[in-house]
Every structure is written in structure tokens, then in C-alpha cells.
Amino acid sequence: MARGYQRDGLDITAMEMTKWMDTNYHYIVPEFTARQSFKIQSEKVFNEYTAARKILGEKAKPVLTGPVSYLLIGKEKEAGFDRIDLITSLVPVYADIIKRLQQQGAQWIQLDEPCLALDLSAKEKAAFEYAYRAIAEQVNGVKLLVATYFEGLLDNTQLAVNLPVTALHIDLVRAPEQLDEVLALMPATLQLSLGVIDGRNVWKNDYEKSLAHIHKAAAKLGSDRVIIAPSCSLLHSPIDLDGETAIDPEIKNWMAFAKQKLQEVAELKQIVAGNQALLDANKQAINSRRTSQKVHKQAVKDRVAATTDADATRKSAFPVRQQLHRERFNLPAFPTTTIGSFPQTDDIRQLRAKFKKGDLTLAQYEKAIEDATIEVIRWQEELGLDVLVHGEFERNDMVEYFGEQLDGFLFTKNGWVQSYGSRCVKPPVIFGDVSRPQDMTVRWITFAAQQTRKQMKGMLTGPVTILQWSFVRDDQPRDVTTNQIALAIRDEVVALEKAGIGIIQIDEAAIREGLPLRKAKRAHYPDWAVKAFRVTASGVQDNTQIHTHMCYSEFNDIIEHIAAMDADVITIETSRSQMELLHAFAHFDYPNEIGPGVYDIHSPRVPGKDEMVSLLTKAADLLPAQNLWVNPDCGLKTRKWPETKAALENMVQAAKAARELISVAGIA
Ligand code: GLN
Ligand code: ZN
Numbered sequence: 001m002a003r004g005y006q007r008d009g010l011d012i013t014a015m016e017m018t019k020w021m022d023t024n025y026h027y028i029v030p031e032f033t034a035r036q037s038f039k040i041q042s043e044k045v046f047n048e049y050t051a052a053r054k055i056l057g058e059k060a061k062p063v064l065t066g067p068v069s070y071l072l073i074g075k076e077k078e079a080g081f082d083r084i085d086l087i088t089s090l091v092p093v094y095a096d097i098i099k100r101l102q103q104q105g106a107q108w109i110q111l112d113e114p115c116l117a118l119d120l121s122a123k124e125k126a127a128f129e130y131a132y133r134a135i136a137e138q139v140n141g142v143k144l145l146v147a148t149y150f151e152g153l154l155d156n157t158q159l160a161v162n163l164p165v166t167a168l169h170i171d172l173v174r175a176p177e178q179l180d181e182v183l184a185l186m187p188a189t190l191q192l193s194l195g196v197i198d199g200r201n202v203w204k205n206d207y208e209k210s211l212a213h214i215h216k217a218a219a220k221l222g223s224d225r226v227i228i229a230p231s232c233s234l235l236h237s238p239i240d241l242d243g244e245t246a247i248d249p250e251i252k253n254w255m256a257f258a259k260q261k262l263q264e265v266a267e268l269k270q271i272v273a274g275n276q277a278l279l280d281a282n283k284q285a286i287n288s289r290r291t292s293q294k295v296h297k298q299a300v301k302d303r304v305a306a307t308t309d310a311d312a313t314r315k316s317a318f319p320v321r322q323q324l325h326r327e328r329f330n331l332p333a334f335p336t337t338t339i340g341s342f343p344q345t346d347d348i349r350q351l352r353a354k355f356k357k358g359d360l361t362l363a364q365y366e367k368a369i370e371d372a373t374i375e376v377i378r379w380q381e382e383l384g385l386d387v388l389v390h391g392e393f394e395r396n397d398m399v400e401y402f403g404e405q406l407d408g409f410l411f412t413k414n415g416w417v418q419s420y421g422s423r424c425v426k427p428p429v430i431f432g433d434v435s436r437p438q439d440m441t442v443r444w445i446t447f448a449a450q451q452t453r454k455q456m457k458g459m460l461t462g463p464v465t466i467l468q469w470s471f472v473r474d475d476q477p478r479d480v481t482t483n484q485i486a487l488a489i490r491d492e493v494v495a496l497e498k499a500g501i502g503i504i505q506i507d508e509a510a511i512r513e514g515l516p517l518r519k520a521k522r523a524h525y526p527d528w529a530v531k532a533f534r535v536t537a538s539g540v541q542d543n544t545q546i547h548t549h550m551c552y553s554e555f556n557d558i559i560e561h562i563a564a565m566d567a568d569v570i571t572i573e574t575s576r577s578q579m580e581l582l583h584a585f586a587h588f589d590y591p592n593e594i595g596p597g598v599y600d601i602h603s604p605r606v607p608g609k610d611e612m613v614s615l616l617t618k619a620a621d622l623l624p625a626q627n628l629w630v631n632p633d634c635g636l637k638t639r640k641w642p643e644t645k646a647a648l649e650n651m652v653q654a655a656k657a658a659r660e661l662i663s664v665a666g667i668a
């Protein structure tokens with residue numbers, strides 16, 4: 001189901017996978033049909049509970065995805081029904097599962113209902129009321145804990161505190177402001193689990209802050225009704241800081257991974273009971289971080305503070321720039337390009353591994369990367385692509401590569417967090433003010449540019465994406481950190497321009513992911529995210545063409561902000577949806593140039609030329625043809641060479657056909 005199956009005459013596509021709320025963890029999207037029935041098909045949860053019980057005894061607490069969230073995170077696979085209506089047939093199965101766990105000895109069972117902290121329709125709210133009332137009628141003697149996280153309850157507070165369960169968990173890291181209202185509305189017996197330790201980050205808890213919440217809750221409810229907990233599952237933080245022997249001890253003393261966070265839960269309880277020494281040690285660590293020279297660089301802070309609107313604005317408006325770009329680059333209609341990376345073959349990966357191990361000298365390593373770069377440039381020229389890329393062979397990862405060269409970042413040995421299935425990522429840690437000690441990409445981009453007379457696109461990762469895919473500081477707002485990164489990347493953009501690069505792409509693959517989960521909290525984000533991009537992009541002259549790239553996103557609700565980024569060219573994923581996403585751009589009259597991906601790089605399938613011509617025709621129906629670019633829908637890093645070559649050959653042919661078929665105003 002997760003991987004798809006293509007053997008023995010069967011061809012089953014993998015189920016859709018999507019990100020869990022606003023984390024980088026992916027889940028397989030549950031699929032529902034109108035006459036869906038439910039039954040216990042797997043022993044997994046029971047076996048796991050048995051195993052946990054052997055170690056933990058009766059303290060072991062099974063955790064299940066709650067029934068309402070389970071339906072809400074899924075999707076209908078046929079028209080004509082609403083998946084939330086399935087709650088009546090789902091609840092009896094949940095009741096059976098709960099009863100079986102109870103028979104096995106479970107005293108507490110946790111039901112995760114993150115959707116309780118999202119915007120809910122009246123019908124969805126009613127489903128929560130119904131589900132928990134029905135479960136309460138069918139089971140007794142077991143303590144149910146309903147857990148919410150990643151957002152505050154807001155207008156769902158009344159609903160949440162009145163569910164007939166033993167305890168409610170709230171996330172006080174993401175939404176500390178909800179505590180007062182929750183306390184005010186708490187009915188007489190409900191217990192409250194305070195999520196005070198950040199499950200999404202790597203920093204030591206500030207005990208004083210947590211204690212303020214704990215004391216406030218205990219004063220209102222009595223301490224026997226208060227539970228101390230991490231804010232959410234510890235799935236989202238690395239496992240154990242103890243193994244990190246290479247981190248500067250001063251900084252390491254500010255950090256906590258999952259194992260240390262559990263220790264913190266225990267310590268908070270001891271402090272409440274009067275252990276002053278534990279509190280003092282924590283205060284010391286928190287203070288040392290607050291004042292450390294390793295974190296705080298006055299020059300960086302001053303520069304962010306001095307950033308003006310003018311710094312975030314290109315010199316002239318887009319139409320003026322577009323004219324200059326046409327004159328300077330003289331590209332055909334439907335210009336062709338790619339998103340940046342070419343296949344990272346085993347050979348390339350081994351080069352990096354050998355170099356890291358010391359089996360290759362820097363000179364040997366760089367020569368090998370140069371050779372690979374020259375080869376793809378020759379090949380792109382032969383193919384007839386219009387704007388070339390260098391292939392990103394020198395990069396391990398689009399965020400890590402920049403983090404490694406910026407001040408204020410550190411890297412862990414084993415700070416892995418699960419991304420999907422058995423795959424993990426190891427996000428960089430931003431611990432201090434960010435600055436750029438020297439050029440980061442100029443050496444490779446200029447080397448590549450020297451190999452060809454065609455335009456070579458400079459390739460950078462944007463500030464919001466670097467922020468989103470790192471563990472960030474929790475001692476200053478995210479927008480401040482982003483602005484610091486923005487200024488560093490801006491300097492790199494300017495350095496590339498100075499080195500003669502005329503087209504520069506700033507990837508903002510993750511910009512949509514940063515949008516807050518609750519509509520009520522969304523107002524501020526687009527402003528600072530867009531401004532950070534504009535700061536990054538606006539240090540250049542009008543005749544430099546700035547591109548950006550975004551991965552598949554729901555663009556509808558942020559289209560005006562995407563337009564406000566004012567990139568000269570944006571490339572986006574649209575091929576899977578048959579250009580459907582373009583409607584948002586068309587509807588909005590998106591003014592700048594746009595490259596709707598004409599083929600899906602997430603599959604080895606090679607699209608035919610005609611298929612891509614028909615997508616381009618669709619795109620030209622929706623948007624001005626003179627603004628359209630032709631490109632795949634994302635980087636080709638994860639692909640193999642044979643399918644990449646075949647697909648791009650077809651793509652170039654498709655662009656040629658489009659030039660004949662579709663008339664384009666203003667371009668010869
Ligand atoms: N430039 C990057 C690449 O081509 C962009 C990747 C992405 O959008 N995730 O790999
Ligand atoms: Zn992408």
C-alpha cells in the first residue's frame with residue numbers, strides 16, 4: 001500500500017502520502033468509500049502493547065489516532081458522501097479496540113485528536129461530541145486521555161473540555177495563551193495534561209516558564225488533576241543527545257533530545273515537590289544561552305533592524321524588468337530549463353563519502369565534481385535546453401549545503417527524525433545569529449558558467465525553506481531568524497550577479513508549509529515570509545532575472561502572496577493535477593512569468609512529447625503564452641539517468657512543437 005506494487009502482471013500505484021499537520025513526518029492518507037465498513041484487521045497495536053507492558057508494566061499507555069481525526073486526515077475515494085458520516089460505523093470498532101487493550105491490562109489509553117486544534121465545521125464538531133459520547137457508553141473503567149497538539153483549542157475549547165473522558169492534553173508550547181480559557185471552562189473532574197516541553201525541537205526546557213503554567217493549573221484544579229507532559233509525540237525530535245560528542249559543550253548544555261526531554265518531565269515534577277537544585281541548574285543553562293557570544297552577534301541584529309522596505313523592493317516594476325530580460329537573454333518563446341539538480345548517482349554519493357573519510361584529497365574531489373558538471377553541461381547543450389543548470393553535484397542536500405557554510409548552524413551526528421516509512425532526515429540546528437562568512441556557491445556556478453555560452457542559472461535555497469527544514473531557535477521569533485538568513489542569501493545573490501550570473505533561482509520549496517494551521521493565526525505569516533524572500537531577491541539590478549521554485553502546494557489560499565514575492569519567473573508542480581493548480585494563477589491574473597511543471601519527476605515514468613504539448617496548450621489557455629516556461633516539476637536528484645534523458649528530450653521537443661502551434665505575443 002505504501003510503495004505500490006508492479007510485478008506478476010499487477011500494476012498498483014502507491015497510496016497517497018502527505019505531511020502530518022505541519023510536521024515533516026508523512027503518513028499514508030486513509031481512503032474511504034461511501035459504503036466503507038471497519039473491522040479489526042491487524043494485531044499490531046495489541047502486540048505492541050504486550051511488548052511495552054513487559055518492560056513498563058501497568059504504566060504502559062497505548063496511543064491511538066482518535067476516530068474523528070482518523071476520518072478527517074483521510075479522503076473520499078468516490079463522490080457523493082462525506083467521510084465524517086462514517087463515524088457511526090467507526091466508533092464501535094474503536095470501542096472494541098479499547099476494550100481489548102483494557103483486557104490486556106491498559107489503565108490509560110490515549111486518543112490523539114490533533115484535528116480538535118484545527119478549524120472545524122459544525123458537523124465535524126458534532127462528530128467529536130457523538131464519537132466520545134458513544135465510546136463512553138460502550139466502555140468503562142478505563143481512563144481515556146484525548147490529546148491535542150500543534151495548535152490551541154480556540155473556539156473548540158468548550159467542545160474539548162466537555163468530552164466525556166478522564167483527561168485532556170493541550171500544547172502549551174505552540175499555544176500557551178490557551179491555558180487561561182481552558183482553565184476557566186474546565187468541568188469539575190476533568191484532568192488536564194500540560195504539554196510544556198517542546199516535542200518539536202531540540203532545546204532544553206525553560207523550567208521557570210513551565211512552572212508558571214504548572215502552578216497556575218494546580219492552583220485552579222488541585223495538583224492531583226494536573227499532568228506534566230511533552231507538547232506532542234517525541235517522534236519529531238531526535239532520540240538521544242548523549243551520543244553527540246562533537247557538539248560544542250557550551251551549546252550542548254542548552255539542548256535536549258527525546259531522552260533528555262523525558263528526564264525534564266521527571267525533573268519538573270521533582271521541582272514542584274521542592275527540589276531547588278534542579279531548578280538552579282536549569283536557570284544557569286538558560287541564562288548562559290541568553291547571553292552567550294556564540295549566539296548573539298550584534299552586527300547581525302543591527303543589520304536586520306536596519307532593513308527597510310526599499311531593501312525588499314526591486315528597482316523597477318516587473319514589466320520594465322521583463323523587457324530588459326528579453327533584450328539581454330534573447331530566449332525563444334516557451335524557454336526550456338530544469339529545476340536544478342540532476343541524478344545523484346551512486347558514483348556521486350560515493351565521491352562525497354570518500355572525500356569525507358579522507359580517501360580523496362580536496363583537489364581530487366573537486367576535479368571529479370567538475371568533470372560531472374562539465375558532462376551535464378555538454379549534454380544540456382546537445383539537447384538544446386535554453387537555460388542551463390550546473391546539476392548540484394557538490395550538494396548533499398539543498399538546506400544542509402548552505403547551513404554548513406553559514407555561521408549560526410550546527411550539525412548533529414545522529415539527530416535523525418523519521419520522515420516517512422524507514423526514511424529519516426537529519427535537520428541542521430540553527431543555534432545562533434546567522435551570517436555568511438564567505439561566498440557559498442560562486443565557485444561552482446561560475447565554473448559551470450565558464451563551460452558554456454548559454455545562460456547558466458545560479459541556484460540557491462531561500463530563507464523560508466532553510467528555516468522550515470531546520471531545527472530553529474526558540475529564543476527569538478521565527479521571522480527574526482528568517483530575516484537573518486534572508487540577508488545572508490541576499491549577499492550570495494549579489495555575489496553571483498557580480499560574478500556575471502544573469503539568472504538566479506532562489507528555491508522556496510517549503511514556503512506553503514510554514515503557513516499556520518489555524519486561519520485565525522495566518523495573517524502575519526505571509527507578510528514576513530514574502531518579505532524575507534523579497535529581501536533575498538532585491539539586491540540585484542533590473543536586468544538580472546530572479547527565479548523561484550515551489551514544490552506541490554495548495555496555492556489557492558496564498559496566491560496573492562506568491563504574486564507579492566515578485567519573482568521574475570516561478571516554477572511549480574502542476575503536472576499531476578493536469579494543470580489544475582494553474583487555475584489559481586489564472587484566476588488571479590498572475591502577472592509574472594511561470595513554468596508549470598510539464599512532467600512528474602516523482603515517478604520514473606517517461607512522458608511522451610504529445611502529452612506535454614497538450615499540457616502546454618492547457619497552460620496557454622489559462623495564462624499569457626509569452627509568460628510560459630517549460631520545465632519538469634521539481635529537481636531530478638532522485639531520478640536515474642536513462643529516464644531523465646528520455647524525458648527531457650521529449651520535453652525539449654514539446655517546447656519546439658508548442659512554439660509552432662501556439663502564437664505568442666511579443667516574441668519572434
Ligand atoms: N533546486 C532543487 C533541486 O533541483 C529544488 C528541489 C526542491 O524543490 N525540493 O533539487
Ligand atoms: Zn520542488
